[in-house]
Amino acid sequence: MILFQDPQLTDRPWVEALFRASGNRGCEYSFVTLYIWGQTFDQKIARMNGYALERLRGSMGYAYLFPAGTGPLEPVLSALEADAAERGEACRFVCMTAEQVQALEILRPGMYRVEPDRDGWDYLYDIDRMADLTGKKLHGKRNHIRRFEDACPDWTVEKITQDNLAECAEMDLEWNKHYRPDIENAQQEERTLLDERHAMSRAFAAFHELGLTGLLIRSGGKVVAFTMGSQISDDTFDLHFEKAYSEIQGAYPMIYREFARWLRDHVPGLRWLNREDDMGMPGLRKSKESYYPDQMVEKYLAVRK
Numbered sequence: 219m220i221l222f223q224d225p226q227l228t229d230r231p232w233v234e235a236l237f238r239a240s241g242n243r244g245c246e247y248s249f250v251t252l253y254i255w256g257q258t259f260d261q262k263i264a265r266m267n268g269y270a271l272e273r274l275r276g277s278m279g280y281a282y283l284f285p286a287g288t289g290p291l292e293p294v295l296s297a298l299e300a301d302a303a304e305r306g307e308a309c310r311f312v313c314m315t316a317e318q319v320q321a322l323e324i325l326r327p328g329m330y331r332v333e334p335d336r337d338g339w340d341y342l343y344d345i346d347r348m349a350d351l352t353g354k355k356l357h358g359k360r361n362h363i364r365r366f367e368d369a370c371p372d373w374t375v376e377k378i379t380q381d382n383l384a385e386c387a388e389m390d391l392e393w394n395k396h397y398r399p400d401i402e403n404a405q406q407e408e409r410t411l412l413d414e415r416h417a418m419s420r421a422f423a424a425f426h427e428l429g430l431t432g433l434l435i436r437s438g439g440k441v442v443a444f445t446m447g448s449q450i451s452d453d454t455f456d457l458h459f460e461k462a463y464s465e466i467q468g469a470y471p472m473i474y475r476e477f478a479r480w481l482r483d484h485v486p487g488l489r490w491l492n493r494e495d496d497m498g499m500p501g502l503r504k505s506k507e508s509y510y511p512d513q514m515v516e517k518y519l520a521v522r523k
Contacts, residue, residue, distance in 0.1 A: 219301055220266070222263060222264045222273045224262055225261065227428070229263065230249050230428070232265065232270070233249045233263060234249045236265075236269065236286050236287040237286050237450070238450070238452070239286070239288055242286065242315060242451065243340070243342065243451055243453075244313055244340055244492075244515045244517065245340055245492055245494045245515075247450060249428070250421070250448045250456070251458070253420065253424070254418070254428075255417050257416065258417060259274045259275050259276065260274060261274040267287075267293060268289035269294045270286045270287055273301075276312055279307065280302075281310035281519075282298050282311055283313060284318040284321075284322070291321065295326070299522065308522055309521070311520040312519055313338055314332075314520055315518075316516060318518075319518050319520065330521060330523065331521050332519070332520045334518055334519075335519050336498075339515060340493070340494055340515035341493045341506045342454070342493075342513040342514065343493065344491075345478055346482065348491055349475065349481075349482050351363075359475075362467060362470075362471045362472075363472050363475065365468045366467060366471075367472075370438070370442070373435055373437045373442075374437075375476050376434050376436060377480070378425070378430075378431075378432035378433060380426070383422060386422070386432070386441055389441040389442075389444065389461065390415070390422075390461055394415050418459055421446065421458065430446050430447070431446065431481075433476055434473075442469055443472065444461055444462075445461070445473050445477050447459075449485065449488070452487055453487055453489040454488070454491075455492065456492045457474075457491060457492065457493050460473065460493075490512075492515070495517075
């Protein structure tokens with residue numbers, strides 16, 4: 219049985235190196251994602267033969283991420299299959315790309331049942347298009363930003379630092395005051411908000427150790443929006459969190475545009491912004507589709523027959 223362990227901040231260098239070596243643009247192949255959501259999904263890691271391995275709990279039970287790294291894949295795949303068998307579980311791989319599905323089929327022809335996981339597909343946007351909000355399709359976003367500028371003429375933007383991080387946490391707390399349902403009776407969106415709040419607390423607590431970067435917008439002396447994320451590949455930046463007061467029209471598109479501009483100016487070679495998946499939530503899907511994604515990171519589920 220493989221010895222999987224809880225991810226620690228000291229694991230970041232080697233996990234990040236192997237995740238990046240895979241070239242995967244999906245949000246799961248991010249040490250930040252692994253660490254901040256680790257307790258929610260019981261995510262654990264191990265290292266084997268030049269690969270990072272991850273075991274996690276999803277809606278269908280325990281599963282693995284497809285191994286990330288370099289070197290012979292077959293021995294690592296066999297070890298994961300043996301690990302699942304010893305635990306009395308079906309061997310499942312989640313969040314697989316089409317390339318990973320192909321690699322699995324080459325090594326295990328016809329041995330896995332593969333299904334698309336549309337709710338888990340990530341939305342990728344061209345950073346120049348998001349920074350400039352060009353084109354007729356994004357005319358509505360530009361209008362929303364003008365409304366924000368009219369309502370908040372004193373708005374300023376700041377990079378998140380140790381000096382203002384606590385203000386973001388306070389804003390998040392206030393934002394969540396209306397979302398504290400009984401976990402046993404919570405609906406999907408309410409559960410998601412509770413899980414997100416826990417993940418965000420871990421992000422705040424280890425903001426600098428995780429290498430997170432973020433911006434906030436201030437108006438009237440208080441934080442009205444903030445966002446934070448991390449780079450997951452040479453050309454892709456993952457937006458882990460985005461919060462704004464929805465009653466302030468245009469606050470969301472404003473913080474998104476400003477962060478896209480800041481990243482374009484400060485991170486050479488960046489092309490894609492990954493706004494992660496929509497989890498099958500209609501409101502979230504509508505919001506992310508309203509920016510007209512340039513690409514989707516398609517993901518699949520594979521289960522050993």
